[in-house]
Amino acid sequence: MASATEGGGLMSFTVASVMEDVLQQHGNGLGDHDLEYRRAEEAASRRYEAANWLRKMVGVVGAKDLPAEPTEEGFRLGLRSGIILCKVLNKVQPGAISKVVESPCDAILVADGAPLSAFQYFENVRNFLVAIQEMGFPTFEASDLEQGGKASRIVNCVLAIKSYDEWKQSGGIGVWKFGGSIKPPSLGKSSFVRKNSEPFMNSLSRTSSINNEKSLSETDSNKLSNSGSLSTLVRAVLSDKKPEDVPKLIETLLSKVVEEFENRVTNQYELVRAAPRESTSSPNNRSFLKPLGEREREEKSFKAIKKDETIQKSQIVEEEKKNRQFKQLTIFNQQQEDIEGLRQTLYTTRAGMQFMQKKFQEEFSSLGMHIHGLAHAASGYHRVLEENRKLYNQVQDLKGSIRVYCRVRPFLPGQSNFSSTIGNMEDDTISINTASRHGKSLKSFTFNKVFGPSASQEEVFSDMQPLIRSVLDGYNVCIFAYGQTGSGKTFTMSGPRDLTEKSQGVNYRALGDLFLLAEQRKDTIRYDIAVQMIEIYNEHVRDLLVTDGSNKRYPFSSNEIRNSSQKGLSVPDASLVPVSSTFDVIDLMKVGHKNRAVGSTALNDRSSRSHSCLTVHVQGRDLTSGAVLRGCMHLVDLAGSERVDKSEVTGDRLKEAQHINRSLSALGDVIASLAHKNPHVPYRNSKLTQLLQDSLGGQAKTLMFVHISPEADAVGETISTLKFAERVATVELGAARVNNDTSDVKELKEQVATLKAALARKEAESQQNKILTTPTGSEKHKTKTGEVEIHNNNIMTKKSESCEVEEITVNSPPWPPVASPGQTYRDEDRSFGSSEWVDKVMVNNRQDEMRRVESLWGGGGTTTDNGISILPEDFYRRDLSSDTSRIFSEHSYNIFMGNNNITDDLDAVTSDSSEPDLLWQFNQSSKITTTTSTIESKPKKPVSKPIKSPQFRNSNTVSRPLASQKLTNGTRGTKQLGPADMKRKASVRH
Ligand SMILES: Nc1ncnc2c1ncn2[C@@H]1O[C@H](COP(=O)(O)OP(=O)(O)OP(=O)(O)O)[C@@H](O)[C@H]1O
Known part of the structure; x- marks a missing residue:
């Protein structure tokens, strides 16, 4: 009983049903024939009423399966498909059932157990039952529509709907009552179990309508509790019983209830045990309390549905699988095609690569041969270049190591009336008119080259230009200008005071040429060129390139000229200034001339009384062999060579003249010794010869520019100068040698x-x-x-x-x-x-x-x-x-x-x-x-x-x-x- 109490509604429903059965049995048992007849009549009448109303609601065609006065079985069968019920309910309450399955009408006639029709009518019935439950109408079991089902419940439900419809048709005034109030649709879902109590209510209602209809109708069903209903029912049943029958009846009733209760509990227990794993949503859950046959049918249909679903699912899965397989096959085929395409491409590419490789190899080998040829040509070119250089210098050597060029100064402005002592001039010969006691005579002198008064600076330089090339080839070169004061030494070496590009002297042009040649050879040899500029005055050496104003006067001791300096510098202490362009040289010359002018006075031009020497040091490094060549070029502007007695000077001027003469004399000594091939050459007798030692010996190429003036009163000096020059011209120094490492x-x-x-x-x-x-x-x-x-x-x-x-x-x-x-x-x-x-x-x-x-x-x-x-x-x-x-x-x-x-x-x-x-x-x-x-x-x-x-x-x-x-x-x-x-x-x- 405890469980029945816990079951609540469920227990009430069970007890009510049992009671109804007991009462019916008891009634039968009591053998009240009239009552039974009346009840049967009443039931039939109610059924007819329900059937008629339904027929009326759905029309004759729709209700063709439902006779107007059906038997209980006929009533059940007529409504079994649920179609009529659903349609009627939808008419009463439009939209109550959203979907009504109409097709199975024929199938309904088919024998029970046809899976499809069973499923479909169950669908309609279920929807109907759910809807009326929602609406609060008395409900019945789906199994009531089956054979052996209780048609009275269905009748009860239909009549309740009819009552509601009528109430609605009449305007819905007041509260509709039919054995209980209709809950508004929004009442929310009540449990399915609760609805199962309706049959009892219906039974109650029906019973009361039979026995005590008035009292029941007057009873507020809303206030009627289960216990209340039970007592009413019991009271109603017992009211017409004799008092001596009551205990017996109650006892029977109670024992019946207990028995039924135990049976159901046992069934429940077995069901739970048999299908412990069944889903709670399974229809069994709701129908486990139903009779076994009904449950089996439900289970069967459910299983059939399940099976159908499973079949459908498996079909769908199969189809999906097929689709998937088809798709995979398509993709596979596509991929196969792609692979084939790629294979083709690979093959083509490989063939292309092989072709290109072959071509590349051919080109590479031809390029190699080409480079080889070029390398060969390059080495040949270098050889020829070297040979050319050697031959060139050999030619220069064969010409004689000391060359003497004579240059005649033109008359200066204002000397146009002067008579010239120059008699005749050829390419290499010059004749001087001399006056003697015995009249006029002509003295001829032969040199390597004679330049007349009209010779331009360019002409003069072009003839000595090859020597410049020798410097870059590692030879020492000495170019010095000799002649009496005013004969044009400075003009030849440097140019006039107002210097123009055209009038530039040998110094500028030589250096310009050096830069030009160095630039031309820069691919094979890298040259470094540096310059020194010194002055020798009264046997003292002076650096002319000092710029700071210090050491301007004779900064060196008397021993500063060394003939074997480590770097090949004769005057290592003098400023050695690197130069890289003609502009650098011009700047340096300016500095030199400025420094030189410091010693000059208005009366005495220092340049006439001192030797100036511009020394160009060249170092070339062969970029291929790394060999180093060193060349040096002295560009010397000597002091005037006129005789002292003629100058008629005394004091400082005399001393200067003596020094000049002595150094020129020493120069003569050196040249004479060289001419004689004397074993000893007295270089150390003067600063000048010491300075020029490396350029006057057997390893150097020497060029002397001898200058003469055309004036008649200078003829003595002219002859003297020319004789000296001619003597120098005879000097054979031997082949010059390159300054290389040996x-x-x-x-x-x-x-x-x-x-x-x-x-x-x-x-x-x-x-x-x-x-x-x-x-x-x-x-x-x-x-x-x-x-x-x-x-x-x-x-x-x-x-x-x-x-x-x-x-x-x-x-x-x-x-x-x-x-x-x-x-x-x-x-x-x-x-x-x-x-x-x-x-x-x-x-x-x-x-x-x-x-x-x-x-x-x-x-x-x-x-x-x-x-x-x-x-x-x-x-x-x-x-x-x-x-x-x-x-x-x-x-x-x-x-x-x-x-x-x-x-x-x-x-x-x-x-x-x-x-x-x-x-x-x-x-x-x-x-x-x-x-x-x-x-x-x-x-x-x-x-x-x-x-x-x-x-x-x-x-x-x-x-x-x-x-x-x-x-x-x-x-x-x-x-x-x-x-x-x-x-x-x-x-x-x-
Ligand atoms: N070939 C020439 N053409 C034109 N003018 C010349 C030429 N040679 C020399 N002169 C001019 O003669 C003058 C004297 O020349 P320069 O000063 O060069 O003589 P020098 O021998 O150097 O004298 P010094 O021994 O005093 O230095 C200068 O005015 C110079 O311009």
């Missing part, structure tokens, strides 16, 4: 050759000395240098000790000095080890020679107080080849005498024999010995033309002193002076 080795070889020559010379002298008579009364003094001075008042006699000379040459330090491990020699050491030492050896040699010659000529010479021999002038005529060196070696004599301090007095004496003068004398003599002279290296070009000179004539009879002899008392002792000497001396002393 130059040191070459220098060493040169020194070895020098020493060998000294030895050979010494041996020859030893042979000759055997035939010489040793003078009596001679006295030997051995100097600390190992040389022997002979103090003899009569004649100059022997001698240097041959063994000592040999010792010197053999035991002398090697050149350059061989440094023991850890020991190094400075440049100064090397200088001393070479030239100083060689100077002294050579002095001894010359003395021996002089003595020998003197003895051959039977004496006639004199010796000074200092032991200096003075030879008769005839000597110079007779043996020029051996005398030349003597003439150009006056400084060597000074050194020999140990009198290195040159005093003004001495300067005065040496100035008497300026270099041109000496050369002039030399040339006078040389004409006699032209055929036999050993120094004539260029037979094609005569050294000089014969001239008639008074001095020359005098020289046959008058003994001339050596120009640089110094007497201890300032006089010339017993020497005899020529007229020219006397004249000069007078003028100097004046």
Whole structure:
């Protein structure tokens, strides 16, 4: 009972149903035939009423399956499809059932169990039942429509709807009542179970209508509880019973209820156990309390529906699967096609690639061959270039290492009336008109090239241009301008004061050419060009490129010129300014000219009294081989070469002139030594020759521009200058050499050759000395240098000790000095080890020679107080080849005498024999010995033309002193002076 209490409505429904059954049984049992008849009649009448109303509602056609007065079975069958019920309800309450399945009407006639029709009528019935439940009408079980179902419940439901419809038709006034109130549709869903209580209510209503209709109708069904209904029902049942029957009836009733209850509980339990896993939404849930047959049918139909659904689902799944498979197949086919396409493309691409590869290989190999050919051509080009360079320089070398160009200055503005001394001019020859006692004569001189007064700067430069190329090829080049003051040296080297591009001199053009060539060769050689500019004034060197104002005056000591500087710089202390364009050079020149002008006064142009030298250093690195070539070019503007006596100056001017003459004389010495191929070249006798040493030796190419003025009053200087130049032109320096990395080795070889020559010379002298008579009364003094001075008042006699000379040459330090491990020699050491030492050896040699010659000529010479021999002038005529060196070696004599301090007095004496003068004398003599002279290296070009000179004539009879002899008392002792000497001396002393 507890569970029945918990069940609530469910329990009420169950009890009511049981009670109804018990009562019916009891009634039957009681055998009240009248009552039963009445009830049956009542039921039939109610059924007819319901059927008629339904027929009326759906029409005759719609209700063709429902007779007007049906049996209970007929009523059930007529409504079994649910169509009539649904239609009627929709008419009463439009839209109550949204969907009415009409098709199965035929199927309804088919035997029970047809899955489709069962499903469909169930659909309608279910919808109907749900709807009336929603609306609150008395409901019935779906199974009531089946065989054995309770048609009374269906009748009850239909009549309730009819009542509602009528109430509605009548305007819906008041409250509709039919055994209970109709809940408004919005009442919400009540449980299906609750609706199952309606049959009881209907039964109650029906019963009351039979037994106590009035009382029941008066009872407010809303207030009627289940217990109330039960008691009413019991009271109604028992009212007409005899009191003695009541206990029995109640007992029967109760036992029946209990039995029914237990049965149902048992069934419920079994159902739950049998289908524990069935979904709660399954219809079984709602029908497990139904009779077993009904439930089975429901389950069957449900299963059938389920099966259909499953079949449909499986069909759908199958279809979907098929669709999927079809789609996959389509995609697969598409992919197959794509793959085939890609395979084709791959094949084509591979073929293309192979073709391209083949083509590329062919092109690559042809390119390789092409490059190979180019490389071959390039190397060939380099070879040819190198060969061309060599050939070019060979041609230059064959032309002679010292070339002399002569340039004649035009008359200056205002000199138009002047008569010119220039007689005739050809390409390489120039004739000078000279006036002498015997009338006019013409002197001809031959040079490598002669430029007349009208020659332009460009013309002059074009002829020397090849030398510039040599500098870039690693040669040393020296270009110097020689001539008397005002003859045009500066004009040639730099240009006029008002400089234009056209009037630019050699300096600018040479550097411009260097830059041009360097640019042209930049693909093969990289050049670095730097410039120095110095001035030599009174034997002092001055840097002309200082810009800070300091060191403007003679910043260097007297030893600053080195011949073997590490970097190949003669003056390493002077500013070395890198230049890369002609503009740089012009700027530098301006600085140089400005610095040079500082020493000038209004009266004296410094440029006339000093040597200026622009040195261009070039270093080229071959980009292919890495070889380094170094070239150097000296562009020298010498001081005026006129003779001092003519200048008639004293004091500072005289000193300047003496220095100029001395340095030019030293230059002459060097050139003469070179011409003679003397083993020793006295470079160190002046700053000028020291500076130019690397450009005047056998490794350099030298060009001298000799300048002359056309004025008649300058003819003496002109002749003198030309003679000097012609002498220089005979110098053959030998093939110039490139300054490459092996130059040191070459220098060493040169020194070895020098020493060998000294030895050979010494041996020859030893042979000759055997035939010489040793003078009596001679006295030997051995100097600390190992040389022997002979103090003899009569004649100059022997001698240097041959063994000592040999010792010197053999035991002398090697050149350059061989440094023991850890020991190094400075440049100064090397200088001393070479030239100083060689100077002294050579002095001894010359003395021996002089003595020998003197003895051959039977004496006639004199010796000074200092032991200096003075030879008769005839000597110079007779043996020029051996005398030349003597003439150009006056400084060597000074050194020999140990009198290195040159005093003004001495300067005065040496100035008497300026270099041109000496050369002039030399040339006078040389004409006699032209055929036999050993120094004539260029037979094609005569050294000089014969001239008639008074001095020359005098020289046959008058003994001339050596120009640089110094007497201890300032006089010339017993020497005899020529007229020219006397004249000069007078003028100097004046
Ligand atoms: N070839 C020439 N054409 C025109 N004028 C010239 C020529 N040569 C020289 N001159 C002029 O002659 C004058 C003297 O020339 P320059 O100064 O060059 O002589 P120099 O030999 O250098 O003299 P110094 O020894 O004093 O330096 C200058 O006015 C110069 O312009």
